[in-house]
Amino acid sequence: MESWKQAVAELATGRGIALKRHALLLCGDDSRAEDLVQEAFVRAFSRPLHAPRPGAAEAYVRVIMVNLYVDEARRHSRWARIAPLLATPRAAADPADQVASRDAMLTALSGLSPRQRACVVLRYYEDLPVAEIAKALGVAEGTVKRYLSEALPQMAARLSAADRG
Amino acid sequence: MTIDEQELRQRLEETAAQASAPRFTAVDLVRQIRRRRTRVTGAVAGAAVAATAIAVAVPAALNGTGQPAISRPMAVRPPPSYSITVNGQTQAFPARYVITPGEKLTIILDVTVPAHKSLRALWVGITNGLLSPRLDGPANMSPILAAHTRTPLGPGAHQFRLHWVAPGGMRAGTSRQLSAEWIWSDPAEPGAGGEWIIAELNVPGASGT
Numbered sequence: 001m002e003s004w005k006q007a008v009a010e011l012a013t014g015r016g017i018a019l020k021r022h023a024l025l026l027c028g029d030d031s032r033a034e035d036l037v038q039e040a041f042v043r044a045f046s047r048p049l050h051a052p053r054p055g056a057a058e059a060y061v062r063v064i065m066v067n068l069y070v071d072e073a074r075r076h077s078r079w080a081r082i083a084p085l086l087a088t089p090r091a092a093a094d095p096a097d098q099v100a101s102r103d104a105m106l107t108a109l110s111g112l113s114p115r116q117r118a119c120v121v122l123r124y125y126e127d128l129p130v131a132e133i134a135k136a137l138g139v140a141e142g143t144v145k146r147y148l149s150e151a152l153p154q155m156a157a158r159l160s161a162a163d164r165g
Numbered sequence: 166m167t168i169d170e171q172e173l174r175q176r177l178e179e180t181a182a183q184a185s186a187p188r189f190t191a192v193d194l195v196r197q198i199r200r201r202r203t204r205v206t207g208a209v210a211g212a213a214v215a216a217t218a219i220a221v222a223v224p225a226a227l228n229g230t231g232q233p234a235i236s237r238p239m240a241v242r243p244p245p246s247y248s249i250t251v252n253g254q255t256q257a258f259p260a261r262y263v264i265t266p267g268e269k270l271t272i273i274l275d276v277t278v279p280a281h282k283s284l285r286a287l288w289v290g291i292t293n294g295l296l297s298p299r300l301d302g303p304a305n306m307s308p309i310l311a312a313h314t315r316t317p318l319g320p321g322a323h324q325f326r327l328h329w330v331a332p333g334g335m336r337a338g339t340s341r342q343l344s345a346e347w348i349w350s351d352p353a354e355p356g357a358g359g360e361w362i363i364a365e366l367n368v369p370g371a372s373g374t
Contacts, residue, residue, distance in 0.1 A: 004198075005195050008191055008194050008195055008198065009191040009195070012187070012189065012190065012191040012194050013191055016187040016189070017184070017186060017187060019187075020184045020185075020186075020187050021181035021182065021184045022181070023184075024180070024181055024183070024184040025177060025180060025181050030184060030185050033184060034187065034188060034189065037187065037189070038189050038193075038194065038197065041194045041197075041198065042194070042197050042198050042201050045194075045198045046198050046201035046202050047202075047362075048202065050340065050365065105176050105177065105179075105180040106180060120173075120177075121177070124170065124173050124174050124177055125174070125177040125178070125181060127174075135336075135337075135338075138336060152167065152168055152173075153167065153168075155168055155173070156167055156168035159168065159176070
């Protein structure tokens with residue numbers, strides 16, 4: 001089997017669910033997360049001269065996923081601005097605490113800008129240091145810190161409101 | 166209002182865990198990737214070359230060492246062959262060069278058109294990861310360093326001398342590609358051609374990018 005096919009097979013089989021979880025936090029929707037992961041795979045491996053190095057494939061796919069998400073969100077920025085206003089808290093209709101908690105978190109994330117959201121996911125879910133987040137997003141470290149410091153109070157307010165309600 | 170980072174991590178974990186199992190399989194992904202690879206390097210078919218393409222370079226030298234004639238259908242037609250020298254370093258195709266942001270590159274590109282064939286048009290330029298052959302010329306090539314579109318490029322070797330300055334803002338770990346797009350001059354298959362990455366120009370530094 002060609003090496004790139006082997007890498008795709010190993011990554012998809014062994015880390016597919018982890019990548020999809022990451023994607024879900026980024027885009028907030030299960031089927032979009034599925035598309036995001038697949039497109040990231042295709043982008044990562046479709047250039048024969050620029051395929052990820054062995055051992056770095058997962059990190060490469062994750063970075064592509066983040067940038068795809070940010071780019072897509074930028075293209076649909078108008079919709080993204082009003083989407084949080086239109087979002088209905090599904091937790092209210094769902095009795096399961098776990099689902100309510102998930103929806104509260106997704107609602108809190110959806111109130112952030114795409115880059116803020118990417119920073120939160122990379123920092124607090126992926127545990128990446130600020131320097132690596134900055135490199136992945138192509139921004140300065142100070143910008144990442146600013147995004148995080150702006151995002152956390154917003155999330156805290158939304159989560160607190162959801163927990164009270 | 167603040168949020169405890171530990172709690173945030175835990176809640177993100179719980180939320181992420183709600184993702185359903187992936188529906189894609191490795192076989193699906195390989196199929197999609199192969200399709201995209203084919204599209205990237207595949208043949209262009211269809212309409213004629215746009216006459217508005219701007220010629221910015223003309224072959225500097227000609228001599229007639231053509232490859233053996235092979236007459237086959239379009240799908241297996243031998244493409245033009247390329248050899249490349251960047252700032253005095255010659256590499257075999259496909260080439261990889263390490264560059265630095267702001268570096269001035271002098272590129273000498275030898276294009277060999279197979280015997281008994283000719284190119285109706287040839288563009289050489291810089292791409293940024295995306296090749297998309299189109300019927301009316303290169304879509305994602307910026308800048309175009311050479312365009313030979315006014316007269317057919319006959320069989321044999323043709324040399325192009327190109328200059329490009331790597332953008333000063335290129336980040337570590339990023340790359341550009343020197344790519345060529347061509348249209349065969351073949352009345353039986355108007356518009357048939359292809360696009361290839363000739364050389365990868367990498368700014369070293371970041372892992373995995």
